Amino acid sequence: MLRSGLTSRRYTVEDALEAIELYFEKGWTDGLPVVPPTEERIRAMLEAVGLEPDHEITFITNRQTAVTAEKVAINAVMAGCKPESMPVVVAAIEAIGDPRWCYHGPGTSTGGAAVLMIVNGPIAPRLQMNSGDNLFGPGWRANATIGRAERLDMRNVIGTLPGRLDRSTLGHAGKFTYVIAENEGDSPWPPLHVERGFSPEQSAVTVMAAEAPHQFYNQLSNTAEGVLTTLCDDMRISGNARGQSQYVVVLAGEHMRIIAADGWSKADIRKFVFEHTHNSVAHLKRTHRVVGPIKPEDETTVRALVPSPEDILVVAAGGRAGAFSAYIPGWGGKRTSEAVTKLIRA
Amino acid sequence: MMAKLEVFDPTTDPKEQPITYVARPDSLKGKRIGLVENTKHNSDRLLLKIGKILQDEYGGAEARIWRKHNSSVPAHQEILDELSASCDVMVAGIGD
Numbered sequence: 001m002l003r004s005g006l007t008s009r010r011y012t013v014e015d016a017l018e019a020i021e022l023y024f025e026k027g028w029t030d031g032l033p034v035v036p037p038t039e040e041r042i043r044a045m046l047e048a049v050g051l052e053p054d055h056e057i058t059f060i061t062n063r064q065t066a067v068t069a070e071k072v073a074i075n076a077v078m079a080g081c082k083p084e085s086m087p088v089v090v091a092a093i094e095a096i097g098d099p100r101w102c103y104h105g106p107g108t109s110t111g112g113a114a115v116l117m118i119v120n121g122p123i124a125p126r127l128q129m130n131s132g133d134n135l136f137g138p139g140w141r142a143n144a145t146i147g148r149a150e151r152l153d154m155r156n157v158i159g160t161l162p163g164r165l166d167r168s169t170l171g172h173a174g175k176f177t178y179v180i181a182e183n184e185g186d187s188p189w190p191p192l193h194v195e196r197g198f199s200p201e202q203s204a205v206t207v208m209a210a211e212a213p214h215q216f217y218n219q220l221s222n223t224a225e226g227v228l229t230t231l232c233d234d235m236r237i238s239g240n241a242r243g244q245s246q247y248v249v250v251l252a253g254e255h256m257r258i259i260a261a262d263g264w265s266k267a268d269i270r271k272f273v274f275e276h277t278h279n280s281v282a283h284l285k286r287t288h289r290v291v292g293p294i295k296p297e298d299e300t301t302v303r304a305l306v307p308s309p310e311d312i313l314v315v316a317a318g319g320r321a322g323a324f325s326a327y328i329p330g331w332g333g334k335r336t337s338e339a340v341t342k343l344i345r346a
Numbered sequence: 347m348m349a350k351l352e353v354f355d356p357t358t359d360p361k362e363q364p365i366t367y368v369a370r371p372d373s374l375k376g377k378r379i380g381l382v383e384n385t386k387h388n389s390d391r392l393l394l395k396i397g398k399i400l401q402d403e404y405g406g407a408e409a410r411i412w413r414k415h416n417s418s419v420p421a422h423q424e425i426l427d428e429l430s431a432s433c434d435v436m437v438a439g440i441g442d
Binding site: 108 | 350351352353354355356357358360361362363385415416417418419420
């Protein structure tokens, strides 16, 4: 039971439909109808995480805004979350408030990043999170509503309104929700959160400022090197002139099995992808990503896509059938915003 | 009569924070100029040009330029310490 009451301003309406219209009129939605946040529903969210309403989950320094449990609970109700998803929402909010994530950059930039969340550990199957077919698509409540709740917090609590503080030139659909789980059941590799310091029994969410997923196709090769060579050729030119801070590589069923059958570890994948995504300075100049005349040495001087192999996060997820996988560019240049992994307390 | 529904405001207002500016000098004559570059392409060229105008047309003393870690973060402490120790006025900005 909560010790203290809710302090947010209350509005009285006739019914749920009037509440939905009120939230549209107030500019409190992402463009879709919301679930009316009643006291009972908000309290259920708070009780699911054992947090008092005034508990500060994070503080966004450049906005001088405290993100409290009460506001996160209200927005989670609005997004359609079940209370058992609330621990994931709280962990994700902690992550975007971490200085390493650098909220001000990806939150406001013309670069149009969304907040990619990768959920690992036992909570993912418990919430029936999708890690398989139609990975980035609609159809799963937890994936759809957890990401939506986080974006509503960015909008309503932190004030990241499109066209005002959020100055994305293009944005992408991941800004509605961008939540996946790793397919730990079928994966031959250690899960992402274990690589990042957690135990397999713990649940964690890795949050990265990210562009949209870019799908690649390879149905011809049955070797790790063949599949990853295609990936690297696509990925190599996807960075901006100064390279990206990080990438996620999502390997779906067929590619996952081909690469694992060759005995490659996630570290082997990272090393290969890092080494095969360099661009020559001459190429960057020819394609007007770097200014200046091409000098002879530019042909052999190379720039890496990311600072190190560890900046390529490898995740096993996606449908069992189909010769497709994906890479996801992070936002910004080297070391501007880093993926952050937080424990999910559930 | 149907029961009415009570719903809650999901927004937060940012804390108000007073910002105090130092008094602006009456003249730039002899003032040491600090320039803070934000790493965006050409921002160094623009700021150096501004520094030169402040020297040539307003009598400013030397202009020195510093570079932030990246455009999304405030200038780091090392820059702030050096600026406050060695400059009288400074110019910074952000844009694409």
